[in-house]
Amino acid sequence: MSSVEPILQIKDLRTSFFTDAGEVKAVDGVTLDVPKGGTLGVVGESGCGKSVMALSILQLLDQPGKIVGGEIIFNHEDLLQKSEKEMRYIRGNNISMIFQEPMTSLNPVYTIGEQISESYRIHQNMGKKEAYKKSLEMLKLVGIASPEKRLHQYPYELSGGMRQRVMIAMALACRPDLLIADEPTTALDVTVQAQILELIRELQAKLGMSVITITHDLGIVAETCCRVAVMYCGIIVEEADTEELFENPKHPYTAGLFNSLPRHDLEKEELEAIDGSVPSLADMPPGCRFSPRCRYAEEICLQQNPELTPLGPGRMVRCWIYSDGWKGTKEVAHYV
Amino acid sequence: MSKKELLRVEDLKLYFPIKGGFLGRTVNHVKAVDGISFSVFEGETVSLVGESGCGKSTAGRAILRLEKPTGGEVYYEDLNMNSLNKQELRTLRKDLQIIFQDPFASINPRQTVVQVLEEALLIQNIVPRRQRRERALELLDTVGLKEHQADRYPHEFSGGQRQRIGIARALSLNPKLIVCDEAVSALDVSIRAQILNLLKRLQKEFQLTYLFISHDLGVVRHISDRVIVMYLGRIMEVADKKSLFEKSRHPYTRALLSAIPVLKPSQKRERIVLTGDVPSSINPPVGCRFHTRCSYVQDLCRAEEPELRLTGDMKEGHVAACHYFEELYGDKVG
Amino acid sequence: MLQFIVRRFFQTIPVILGVTLLVFSLIHLIPGDPAQIMAGEAAPEATVEAMRERLGLNDPLHVQYGRYMGNLLQGDLGQSVRSSRSVVEEIQPRIMITIRLALYSMILSIILGLIAGVVSAVRRYGILDATLMLTALFGFSMPNFWLGLMLIKLVSIDLALLPPSGWGTWQQAILPVITLGTGGAAIIARMTRSSMLDVINQDYIRTARAKGLKERMVIYKHGLKNALIPVVTVVGIEMGMLLSGTVLAETVFAVNGMGRLAIDAIRARDFPLVQGIVLIFALIFVGVNLVVDISYRYLNKRIELN
Numbered sequence: 001m002s003s004v005e006p007i008l009q010i011k012d013l014r015t016s017f018f019t020d021a022g023e024v025k026a027v028d029g030v031t032l033d034v035p036k037g038g039t040l041g042v043v044g045e046s047g048c049g050k051s052v053m054a055l056s057i058l059q060l061l062d063q064p065g066k067i068v069g070g071e072i073i074f075n076h077e078d079l080l081q082k083s084e085k086e087m088r089y090i091r092g093n094n095i096s097m098i099f100q101e102p103m104t105s106l107n108p109v110y111t112i113g114e115q116i117s118e119s120y121r122i123h124q125n126m127g128k129k130e131a132y133k134k135s136l137e138m139l140k141l142v143g144i145a146s147p148e149k150r151l152h153q154y155p156y157e158l159s160g161g162m163r164q165r166v167m168i169a170m171a172l173a174c175r176p177d178l179l180i181a182d183e184p185t186t187a188l189d190v191t192v193q194a195q196i197l198e199l200i201r202e203l204q205a206k207l208g209m210s211v212i213t214i215t216h217d218l219g220i221v222a223e224t225c226c227r228v229a230v231m232y233c234g235i236i237v238e239e240a241d242t243e244e245l246f247e248n249p250k251h252p253y254t255a256g257l258f259n260s261l262p263r264h265d266l267e268k269e270e271l272e273a274i275d276g277s278v279p280s281l282a283d284m285p286p287g288c289r290f291s292p293r294c295r296y297a298e299e300i301c302l303q304q305n306p307e308l309t310p311l312g313p314g315r316m317v318r319c320w321i322y323s324d325g326w327k328g329t330k331e332v333a334h335y336v
Numbered sequence: 337m338s339k340k341e342l343l344r345v346e347d348l349k350l351y352f353p354i355k356g357g358f359l360g361r362t363v364n365h366v367k368a369v370d371g372i373s374f375s376v377f378e379g380e381t382v383s384l385v386g387e388s389g390c391g392k393s394t395a396g397r398a399i400l401r402l403e404k405p406t407g408g409e410v411y412y413e414d415l416n417m418n419s420l421n422k423q424e425l426r427t428l429r430k431d432l433q434i435i436f437q438d439p440f441a442s443i444n445p446r447q448t449v450v451q452v453l454e455e456a457l458l459i460q461n462i463v464p465r466r467q468r469r470e471r472a473l474e475l476l477d478t479v480g481l482k483e484h485q486a487d488r489y490p491h492e493f494s495g496g497q498r499q500r501i502g503i504a505r506a507l508s509l510n511p512k513l514i515v516c517d518e519a520v521s522a523l524d525v526s527i528r529a530q531i532l533n534l535l536k537r538l539q540k541e542f543q544l545t546y547l548f549i550s551h552d553l554g555v556v557r558h559i560s561d562r563v564i565v566m567y568l569g570r571i572m573e574v575a576d577k578k579s580l581f582e583k584s585r586h587p588y589t590r591a592l593l594s595a596i597p598v599l600k601p602s603q604k605r606e607r608i609v610l611t612g613d614v615p616s617s618i619n620p621p622v623g624c625r626f627h628t629r630c631s632y633v634q635d636l637c638r639a640e641e642p643e644l645r646l647t648g649d650m651k652e653g654h655v656a657a658c659h660y661f662e663e664l665y666g667d668k669v670g
Numbered sequence: 671m672l673q674f675i676v677r678r679f680f681q682t683i684p685v686i687l688g689v690t691l692l693v694f695s696l697i698h699l700i701p702g703d704p705a706q707i708m709a710g711e712a713a714p715e716a717t718v719e720a721m722r723e724r725l726g727l728n729d730p731l732h733v734q735y736g737r738y739m740g741n742l743l744q745g746d747l748g749q750s751v752r753s754s755r756s757v758v759e760e761i762q763p764r765i766m767i768t769i770r771l772a773l774y775s776m777i778l779s780i781i782l783g784l785i786a787g788v789v790s791a792v793r794r795y796g797i798l799d800a801t802l803m804l805t806a807l808f809g810f811s812m813p814n815f816w817l818g819l820m821l822i823k824l825v826s827i828d829l830a831l832l833p834p835s836g837w838g839t840w841q842q843a844i845l846p847v848i849t850l851g852t853g854g855a856a857i858i859a860r861m862t863r864s865s866m867l868d869v870i871n872q873d874y875i876r877t878a879r880a881k882g883l884k885e886r887m888v889i890y891k892h893g894l895k896n897a898l899i900p901v902v903t904v905v906g907i908e909m910g911m912l913l914s915g916t917v918l919a920e921t922v923f924a925v926n927g928m929g930r931l932a933i934d935a936i937r938a939r940d941f942p943l944v945q946g947i948v949l950i951f952a953l954i955f956v957g958v959n960l961v962v963d964i965s966y967r968y969l970n971k972r973i974e975l976n
Contacts, residue, residue: 118881194609246599
């Protein structure tokens with residue numbers, strides 16, 4: 001995996017929200033590589049900063065969010081050094097994004113055709129007619145039935161699954177090199193989710209693009225990603241090839257996530273929940289951020305935040321358990 | 337069945353009128369629940385599953401009379417809820433409680449948690465005033481909240497804690513049956529596991545019966561004894577958990593099950609991907625409601641709606657509404 | 671859409687009927703004998719009786735209303751008591767003046783209001799936003815007759831830039847239009863701001879940005895069209911207030927429009943004329959609301975769902 005040149009490199013990205021209560025570090029030093037042609041999954045629970053990280057890549061943060069440090073290298077250039085005008089050229093053209101809520105992500109007062117063709121008109125200077133023709137091709141590509149009719153319809157006339165297909169058509173209109181999919185199927189029914197995941201996979205193979213999938217669902221990671229990073233409280237706690245991570249999660253948080261899932265192959269009366277809840281970003285514990293909920297936590301965990309350190313080829317873990325000085329058990333229990 | 341039947345639903349229907357035309361007449365109906373029948377036995381967990389628009393939540397609300405059913409009967413402990421007057425219905429309400437996806441949507445944001453619980457106790461007037469706070473604190477303890485959190489306001493709680501409060505409120509009246517309407521759907525996995533454990537523990541402790549409404553089959557598999565699969569306002573299949581997840585006899589259930597992502601990245605399996613969307617419940621398809629998306633569809637399916645029926649090789653109580661399940665799955669029993 | 675317009679048009683018929691009934695009843699709702707009042711306190715009995723006969727007040731009510739409606743359908747609004755000319759003749763030369771005044775004021779309100787509202791929303795919580803919203807607060811707190819008087823003093827008398835009264839040249843139009851349009855501009859500005867703030871936080875705005883659109887396009891193409899939906903309703907209500915505002919503005923600036931005619935008619939107790947003016951105002955209001963409803967529907971595609 002590591003031999004492939006990454007299409008996007010995120011280095012020590014820091015994004016904060018400046019509120020009345022002070023600075024909230026939503027993304028607090030994230031370093032990640034997105035493999036070319038592959039799919040990177042970023043998984044974590046709500047509030048872990050995964051969506052903020054995704055929005056930071058395209059600099060689409062809402063007020064009062066601000067990128068305060070780091071680099072985002074795309075095609076050997078740092079996106080964070082680019083002007084707003086240069087970024088506009090990249091958005092929707094080289095890097096595209098689709099969002100969680102297909103029901104509200106399309107503008108209700110414009111037709112599907114108007115919204116897709118807009119991408120062609122701004123990035124490829126196409127005329128109206130040509131842009132519509134291309135939009136129709138895109139609708140066909142994403143498998144929408146009777147695309148000619150849909151082109152002239154408004155979003156409210158489409159179901160959630162169809163709207164997400166339209167979002168995908170719009171995002172892929174200019175054949176981007178990278179697609180960021182932020183919880184693309186969370187709002188959809190499970191049978192429609194299967195359709196959309198299949199579609200993204202199919203288009204990825206056809207168009208040869210790379211994908212970042214942001215999700216809370218480990219099942220989706222298992223099915224779509226070749227590499228995965230686990231986020232907790234604004235930092236990455238573990239990163240590995242998907243198969244390895246699922247076979248042998250090293251971080252207690254990752255293991256805890258697996259253990260709290262209901263399993264069909266193991267009849268368990270009680271699930272192994274992770275105790276407590278995610279700490280507030282404004283009030284982080286001093287040591288390891290997971291330490292208050294970690295069953296393996298020792299003295300050092302409560303005092304010092306561990307570094308993300310390599311553990312075998314292509315694998316990174318942020319945990320004291322794997323440091324030389326650790327006295328306790330080096331096994332993290334999990335049911336995979 | 338030796339178990340006691342707590343709730344029996346017979347041919348329950350709930351239609352929502354669509355107004356339109358010149359004078360705002362009712363021009364059509366959304367047939368949210370279109371004739372469903374099932375029983376819930378004491379102490380068990382029955383799940384209603386299906387995709388959005390299948391009518392599962394509406395069914396739950398109709399059973400509790402939060403919406404007035406258009407037709408059909410609901411018997412609670414052999415009492416026909418249709419025949420009860422307002423007063424009797426109110427008394428009955430204390431036995432039947434509901435937990436919502438976001439319990440705080442229905443709570444006054446200016447009341448502290450303990451006030452919310454005291455109010456619930458006050459309405460049914462079963463606990464004397466002086467003991468109300470004590471009872472409220474006891475309830476909070478039962479659901480795993482601390483006494484120092486009792487005087488806080490709803491917005492000061494996280495999603496998981498809110499759900500605990502919703503559960504405490506439902507428990508306050510010592511109910512027998514709790515309808516859990518997508519009660520854990522909005523929660524993160526680690527918190528969801530805590531709440532599922534809590535629900536299971538409370539069920540044992542208080543001999544509760546759950547009607548668990550969810551779209552999440554993983555959760556349903558964990559918590560249920562029996563599962564009812566709904567599609568477009570109708571029941572497609574009813575079975576005990578094991579039969580349903582291992583030997584489903586309905587193409588829709590099979591598609592639903594196969595759509596769940598599995599946690600094995602190395603194991604790429606054959607998936608039944610349904611095409612298209614769920615049809616409108618204003619004019620549901622004639623014949624079998626699933627026929628427009630079913631890959632095994634025959635002429636009979638387009639003409640005649642299949643009844644829920646048992647077959648010999650099925651475990652008792654496993655019923656499915658499909659004309660062809662013998663042909664499709666009959667030889668695969670094992 | 672066409673079906674909607676037709677249906678909406680037919681729905682105004684009962685409203686118009688109601689209006690005529692109310693306007694018709696005006697004459698009977700005033701305390702005392704209308705004929706006596708119109709003829710004057712000291713008029714001899716014979717004059718009063720003649721007045722009563724002339725107005726047809728001796729007939730039963732339904733006959734009177736029938737006659738009134740019959741005349742109305744033929745475009746006859748009755749006769750002015752004072753001038754003996756028909757009400758239509760009285761109104762005709764004035765009506766276009768008032769419609770122009772109201773229309774110009776409306777356009778001013780909309781343009782100023784939209785620009786100020788959008789700028790405020792885009793620069794939310796900044797100094798420009800605060801300044802604009804404070805100005806808007808003044809704008810609708812000020813009674814418009816007072817604003818008119820102040821403008822006359824400042825602009826016409828002290829600075830001698832524009833004529834203080836009359837109607838005809840464009841210079842004469844400026845002050846009355848500002849006087850009448852300010853309040854509306856302020857309300858539209860505040861409405862646009864809050865509606866725009868709402869829209870800016872919508873998911874589809876983020877989608878538009880993610881597409882690589884210029885911020886200006888994001889705001890004006892994707893934002894404003896959605897933000898206009900609630901503003902359109904306010905514009906409709908605003909138009910009603912404008913019509914009543916013309917009464918004051920025309921008096922202050924001595925403009926010979928419908929508003930001034932109304933004041934004169936009321937002073938002269940010329941009830942047929944008052945009835946005619948009220949009816950015309952009401953019809954204009956109904957018409958404006960019809961247009962507002964249709965444009966609301968045009969903007970808000972989602973309504974067609976039902």
